[in-house]
Every structure is written in C-alpha cells, then in structure tokens.
Amino acid sequence: MATLRVPSPVPSPVEDAEHLRKACQGWGTDEKKVISIIAHRDAAQRQQIQKAYEELYKEKLSKRLESELTGHFEKAVYRWMFSPLDREAIIAKIALTKGLDYRVIIETSCINSSNHLLAVKQTYQNHYKHSLEEDVASDSNGDLRKFLVGLVSTYRYEGDEVDVRLAHSEANTLHDLINKKAFNHDEVIRILTTRSKSQLNATFNKYKDEHGVTILKDLKTANQDEFVSALRTAIRCIISPHKYYEKLLRTVLNKSESDEDTLTRVIVTRAEKDLKEIMTLFEKRANVSLEQAIGKHTSGHYKHFLLALVGN
Amino acid sequence: MATLRVPSPVPSPVEDAEHLRKACQGWGTDEKKVISIIAHRDAAQRQQIQKAYEELYKEKLSKRLESELTGHFEKAVYRWMFSPLDREAIIAKIALTKGLDYRVIIETSCINSSNHLLAVKQTYQNHYKHSLEEDVASDSNGDLRKFLVGLVSTYRYEGDEVDVRLAHSEANTLHDLINKKAFNHDEVIRILTTRSKSQLNATFNKYKDEHGVTILKDLKTANQDEFVSALRTAIRCIISPHKYYEKLLRTVLNKSESDEDTLTRVIVTRAEKDLKEIMTLFEKRANVSLEQAIGKHTSGHYKHFLLALVGN
Numbered sequence: 001m002a003t004l005r006v007p008s009p010v011p012s013p014v015e016d017a018e019h020l021r022k023a024c025q026g027w028g029t030d031e032k033k034v035i036s037i038i039a040h041r042d043a044a045q046r047q048q049i050q051k052a053y054e055e056l057y058k059e060k061l062s063k064r065l066e067s068e069l070t071g072h073f074e075k076a077v078y079r080w081m082f083s084p085l086d087r088e089a090i091i092a093k094i095a096l097t098k099g100l101d102y103r104v105i106i107e108t109s110c111i112n113s114s115n116h117l118l119a120v121k122q123t124y125q126n127h128y129k130h131s132l133e134e135d136v137a138s139d140s141n142g143d144l145r146k147f148l149v150g151l152v153s154t155y156r157y158e159g160d161e162v163d164v165r166l167a168h169s170e171a172n173t174l175h176d177l178i179n180k181k182a183f184n185h186d187e188v189i190r191i192l193t194t195r196s197k198s199q200l201n202a203t204f205n206k207y208k209d210e211h212g213v214t215i216l217k218d219l220k221t222a223n224q225d226e227f228v229s230a231l232r233t234a235i236r237c238i239i240s241p242h243k244y245y246e247k248l249l250r251t252v253l254n255k256s257e258s259d260e261d262t263l264t265r266v267i268v269t270r271a272e273k274d275l276k277e278i279m280t281l282f283e284k285r286a287n288v289s290l291e292q293a294i295g296k297h298t299s300g301h302y303k304h305f306l307l308a309l310v311g312n
Numbered sequence: 313m314a315t316l317r318v319p320s321p322v323p324s325p326v327e328d329a330e331h332l333r334k335a336c337q338g339w340g341t342d343e344k345k346v347i348s349i350i351a352h353r354d355a356a357q358r359q360q361i362q363k364a365y366e367e368l369y370k371e372k373l374s375k376r377l378e379s380e381l382t383g384h385f386e387k388a389v390y391r392w393m394f395s396p397l398d399r400e401a402i403i404a405k406i407a408l409t410k411g412l413d414y415r416v417i418i419e420t421s422c423i424n425s426s427n428h429l430l431a432v433k434q435t436y437q438n439h440y441k442h443s444l445e446e447d448v449a450s451d452s453n454g455d456l457r458k459f460l461v462g463l464v465s466t467y468r469y470e471g472d473e474v475d476v477r478l479a480h481s482e483a484n485t486l487h488d489l490i491n492k493k494a495f496n497h498d499e500v501i502r503i504l505t506t507r508s509k510s511q512l513n514a515t516f517n518k519y520k521d522e523h524g525v526t527i528l529k530d531l532k533t534a535n536q537d538e539f540v541s542a543l544r545t546a547i548r549c550i551i552s553p554h555k556y557y558e559k560l561l562r563t564v565l566n567k568s569e570s571d572e573d574t575l576t577r578v579i580v581t582r583a584e585k586d587l588k589e590i591m592t593l594f595e596k597r598a599n600v601s602l603e604q605a606i607g608k609h610t611s612g613h614y615k616h617f618l619l620a621l622v623g624n
Contacts, residue, residue: 119410124598131469146458146498149506153465155433157443178520186458194446194461 001276005309006040016041016200017053018310021062029068033300039308043272044084050081053115073258073302077266088112089124091265094130095140101232102148103248104265105136109151110237111244114158124242143184143227150193151234157196169197171206183228194232200238245270246281253286253293263306265292267294271309279310313587315623319350325360328353332361341380343613352621355584362393366492369481384572385614390579392621400424401436401579403443406452413544414460415560416577417448421463422549423556428472434465455496455539455566462505463546468509479511489502490530495540504543509550515561552610555580558593565598565605572610575618583621591622 007044011019014128016037023033038046053061062081065175069077071240088108095104109117124132137149170191177185192200207215216239245266252259252266270278286293293305328349329488335345339466341402350358362519365373374393379388391399400420407416414523421429436444449461482503489497504512519527533593559579563576593601598605606618 007485024542118467125469129469129471129473131467131468131506131508134469137506145502149462150465152493153462153467154445155430155443155465155467157437157441157446159437159441161441190449190457190461194443194449196443198448222490 001274002272003275003279003309004040004042004271005311006042008046009251010041010045013045014049014056016045016049017056017061020049020053020065023206024064024068028079031069031073032070034065035301035305035308038077038080046081047075047083053110056208063221071300071302072264072298073300074270075261076264076305079264084125084269084272085119085267088120089127089132090122092124093128093135096135100140101261102140102144102226103233103262105152106230106233106237107244109148109154110234112239115151117152119157128254138149140169143189144230146184147189147193147227147234151183154193156194157199159196160198162179162194162198162202164202167202167206168210168253170195171203171210171291173201174215175207175211178222181222183219183231184189188231192231192238197238200235203241242274242277242281244292245278246285249278249282249290249293250286251295258297260302263294263298267306267309275310313337313586314584315587315591315621316352316354316583318354318357319621322357323352325357325364326368327513328357328361328363329373332365332373333369336376336380343381344490344616346381346619347613347617350389350392353484358393359395383612383614384576385612385617388576388580388614388617391576396581397431397435397583398439400432400437401444401489404436405440405447407540412452413573414452414456414538415545415574417460417464418542418545418549419465419556420545421460425465429464430467434619440533455501456542459497459501459505459539459542459546462501467498468592469492469511470619471508472510474510474514476514479514479518480522482507482515483522486515487519487523487530490527490534493533493534495531495543500546502545504546504550512547512550516547529530539611554578554586554589554593557590558597560593561602561605562598565609569610570597571612575606579618579621587622 020037022031022032023037024168027184038049041049049233050061053059053064059128062078065077065081066074079091082090091104094109095101108120112120121132124130124135128135133149136152137145140148141157173187174191177183177188182188191203195203204215207218211218216232216235219235221226221229233244237246248262249266252263266278282290284292290310291307295303298306331349335342335349343360350361353361362373363527365376374390375623377389377393391403394402402498403416407413420432424432429542433444436442437449440447445461448464449457454459483501486503489495489500494500496532503515507515516527519530520597523530528544528547531547534540545556548559561578564575578590579587594602594605602622603619603624606622607615610618
C-alpha cells in the first residue's frame with residue numbers, strides 16, 4: 001500500500017500551479033507551501049500540475065523548483081516530480097555515472113516485473129539514446145559486470161509454475177559452488193539471471209531445506225566482497241522486496257555517516273507503491289517507527305518533505 | 313519484398329477450408345490442391361482459414377495436414393501454417409531441443425528488431441512457460457552459452473545515432489583481442505551483445521578502414537571453431553540479413569548432404585518478408601536462379617511447395 005495522502009477534494013492543477021508560483025516568487029521560497037502541495041499529489045496529478053504550470057508561466061516547474069530549493073530537499077523534490085518510469089531511468093543513469101551504485105541496478109532489474117523493467121529500459125533509451133544494457137556494461141567490469149548485464153538484460157518468465165526437480169538440482173549446484181567459493185561461476189550467474197522469480201524462490205527454499213542454512217547466510221559467511229554482496233542483494237530483492245527495502249532503510253538510518261541519496265530513493269520510489277508494508281516491517285524490526293527514525297536522522301525542509309511522503 | 317503471391321480476388325476462408333477438407337478426404341491426399349491454396353495465402357488469411365476449418369469440421373487443420381502429409385513437405389507445411397511469432401518461437405524451441413542449432417538463435421536475436429525479438433520471447437513464454445533466456449542457458453554451455461544468452465537477452469537501442477569515437481575505440485579493442493586469439497574475451501561478448509546495430513556497423517567499418525581487413529575475414533583466418541563461427545554468424549546477421557540468408561541458401565543448396573530444415577526455415581520465414589531481395593542476391597552470386605537451384609536440389613511435393621512460396 002502507498003503512504004501518499006491526497007486531499008479530497010483535490011485542487012485543480014491550475015490552482016496548484018498558481019500556488020506553487022506564488023510560493024516561488026519574491027524574497028525566499030515558501031518551502032512549506034511547496035511541500036503541502038507536491039507531497040500530496042499522485043504521479044498523474046503532478047504531471048498535470050507541471051503541464052498547467054508550463055502553460056501558464058512558460059517555464060518548467062521542475063527547473064523552477066531546482067533553482068529555488070537546495071541540498072537534499074532539492075534532490076528529493078527533483079526525483080519526486082518525475083513520472084515513475086522517467087524517475088527510474090534517471091536514477092539508474094545517476095547510479096551508473098556517479099560511481100557505480102550496483103544496488104540501484106539490481107533493484108530496478110530484480111524488483112520490477114519483466115514488463116515494468118522493459119518499460120524502464122525503453123524510457124532509458126528515449127532519454128539517453130543508449131540501451132541500459134550497454135551503459136551498465138560500459139560502467140562496470142569483471143564478474144560484477146557479467147552479473148549486472150545479465151540481470152538488466154533478461155526478460156524473466158513470470159508464471160507461477162515451478163519445476164521442483166530443477167529447484168532441487170539447481171539448489172545443489174549453488175550450494176556446491178558457494179562451498180567451493182566459486183561465487184563467480186557461470187552457473188551461479190546463469191541461474192540467478194535467467195530463472196523466473198517463482199522458480200528461484202523454490203530453489204532458495206530447497207537450498208535451506210536440504211543444507212540447513214539459507215543461501216544468504218552461506219554467502220555472508222563465505223565472503224563479503226563486492227561481488228558476493230551484489231549476489232546477496234539480488235537474492236534479497238527476489239525473495240522479498242519489502243524486507244530488502246526495510247533493511248536498506250534501517251541501515252541508512254542507523255549509520256552515522258549519511259546516505260541521503262539512498263534514503264530519498266527508497267521513500268520517493270515506494271511512497272506511491274508499497275511503503276506502508278515496508279514501514280510496518282521497519283517498526284517491527286527497529287522498535288521505532290520510520291517517521292521517528294527519519295525525524296531523528298534528517299532535518300529542515302528535507303525532513304518535512306520525507307515525513308509528508310511517508311504519510312505524516 | 314515478399315515472394316508470396318495471393319490471387320485476386322481471394323476465395324473466402326470458408327471456401328478455402330472446404331477445398332482443403334475435400335483435398336484431405338478419401339483415398340490419398342490431393343497435395344497439389346493443398347499447395348495451390350495454402351502457399352498463396354498470407355499469414356492473416358491462413359489464420360482465418362484455420363479458424364473457419366475448425367468451426368466447420370471440429371478439428372484442427374494443422375493436425376489434419378500433419379496426418380495427411382509426410383516428410384519434409386509435412387514439416388514445411390507445419391511451419392508455414394503458424395503465425396510468424398508462433399513460428400519463430402517454435403523454430404527456436406526446436407533449435408534448442410534437437411541438438412543445438414546456434415544459427416537459429418542468432419538469427420532470431422540479431423535479425424529481428426528489439427520489439428520483434430521481445431514479441432518472440434513473449435510468445436515463447438506463453439508456449440513453454442519458460443523464458444527463451446533460461447532455455448538457451450540450459451541447452452548450451454561454455455563461451456557459446458555466454459554469447460547466445462547475451463544475444464537473446466539484450467534489448468538493443470534502435471536509433472541511428474553513432475558515436476564515432478566509440479566505434480574507433482571498440483574497433484581497436486576487437487582487433488587487439490582477435491589478434492591475440494582472445495575470441496571469448498568478455499569485451500568481445502559485451503560489444504557484440506549490447507551495442508546498437510548502427511553502432512556496431514560503424515565499428516565494423518572502422519575496423520576495416522583502420523586495419524585493412526574486415527572483422528569477418530580476420531576471424532575466419534584466425535580460427536574456425538564453433539564459437540568463432542557463432543561470432544561470425546552474428547556479425548553477418550547484423551551487417552546484412554539479406555546477404556546472410558543468401559549465403560545460407562547457397563551453402564545448403566550446394567551441399568551434397570541435405571539440410572532441408574534450414575532450407576525450409578529460410579523460405580518459410582522470409583517468403584512474406586524479404587525473400588525477393590534474397591533471391592536477387594542469390595542469382596547474382598550463384599549464377600543460377602533460386603528456383604532452379606531449389607528445383608535441382610529437392611523433389612516431389614516439397615519441391616512444389618517451396619517453388620510456390622518463392623513465387624513460381
């Protein structure tokens with residue numbers, strides 16, 4: 001469930017555009033006003049506001065907001081204003097160009113459905129005149145490249161059918177290779193990048209049933225280098241996106257050094273999807289609500305914006 | 313241009329279905345009648361005939377034809393009766409299960425547009441409840457597997473934009489690796505499986521301009537094992553599908569041992585697309601028309617069927 005809260009009745013796009021214009025004019029910006037509008041409109045409504053604003057004032061609202069706002073708040077608003085597909089394409093591009101953040105590429109390729117991933121790739125091509133595949137391949141290397149290119153390329157089967165014998169044999173294959181520390185073996189990459197998510201979940205269950213330990217724990221014990229971390233990230237995204245995001249938020253909000261890009265990404269991309277479920281898991285594990293943790297970890301308009309998005 | 317010739321006016325699907333029924337009834341089958349109908353109807357018309365036939369006679373026309381016809385003729389008719397997407401999915405499946413024919417997988421992935429390849433993959437999933445990626449991965453191995461999985465997975469950018477500097481640097485990368493006989497190097501696979509076709513054609517041109525020899529010739533001189541043959545097949549499909557198919561027909565029709573599966577595949581898949589251009593190239597290179605070559609190499613109803621499809 002989404003955490004986004006939209007007032008009822010919602011003002012017209014033209015009214016919203018006029019209020020945003022007023023909030024941006026004169027000395028200083030009325031950030032609270034900006035937040036009170038954009039943090040409470042869904043993706044379609046935000047698109048309509050942007051259209052109305054451009055028609056009324058002959059300038060792009062996103063550009064105007066960029067120039068009025070600063071810091072993490074500006075970045076968060078910038079990401080929020082895009083349509084979901086544009087946002088995912090842009091976040092992927094940033095993850096590739098500003099020092100590879102493989103987690104973003106794995107989230108895009110392992111959490112989205114096959115058709116949604118395809119739509120992100122089409123949007124990416126429209127924006128950058130390159131395929132996501134070739135940019136991932138250019139901006140990574142070694143085993144990690146093989147794995148990431150495999151993940152973004154594949155068009156997984158999405159049916160529920162599971163081949164139990166295959167799950168059994170591939171669980172054994174994975175177990176053997178992990179025990180030999182052959183993490184980068186072609187078979188590991190093949191299984192994780194080509195099998196359907198239902199099939200992989202069956203394989204991970206067999207792994208635990210037959211070897212008494214989860215594949216995630218086995219990998220963690222065996223090695224903690226970047227490649228193995230990437231394998232674990234993908235497996236976690238395939239097993240449970242909610243748990244994956246919950247853990248990511250917990251890590252980010254527990255750290256002393258800040259990682260606002262990740263915090264922003266999770267809140268902004270999930271607020272209209274399933275942030276509610278992620279928040280429930282968070283509170284169970286962290287013994288503190290996500291709102292409280294965000295309130296403690298962030299400040300200023302950035303804080304208020306995130307809190308508005310999580311439904312505060 | 314297609315070679316398929318449809319009469320004008322064309323009989324109604326019900327008339328065609330009735331004539332086909334008559335041709336299949338009683339002692340012996342009237343193969344000439346069957347050919348005179350199905351070899352002169354386009355994909356949409358053939359679908360309508362099958363629908364009309366099933367409604368009239370409560371049996372599948374394709375099943376009936378399968379049981380009435382024999383040998384290469386039966387196989388060719390069976391392939392022809394499918395819609396183009398179903399046919400490509402089925403031909404890919406056969407290429408994987410009856411002893412890997414990597415050429416078919418390369419044709420599907422390198423000759424089709426990104427969206428057409430995607431549609432084939434969706435059709436494949438509907439038929440087999442597996443992704444093409446995972447079946448290619450299961451049914452091949454080693455370097456060839458890496459290459460084929462990369463080719464079928466990728467959703468290439470299709471724009472005309474070419475990065476000339478990149479073409480230059482990747483031409484040099486390819487040249488260096490081929491000269492070191494490092495054909496299976498990740499960079500070779502990355503470039504061929506992720507770059508757009510326009511970009512790759514620019515790279516191949518640079519290769520020739522700067523090193524005085526085509527990449528195809530360099531590969532042929534260096535090595536002729538299966539993996540290098542697969543690289544050459546993909547490059548030829550990317551440079552010119554027409555020339556690729558022309559050469560394939562020439563090879564098949566020159567051989568003493570027959571390869572009717574390939575002959576059937578090319579004629580049946582291209583008759584409604586671009587067989588005309590392929591035939592023109594063929595006649596130029598072989599000094600004999602494709603009709604003459606087919607007439608010499610094949611016999612019986614199979615021959616008449618193929619000749620009808622090439623526009624005879």
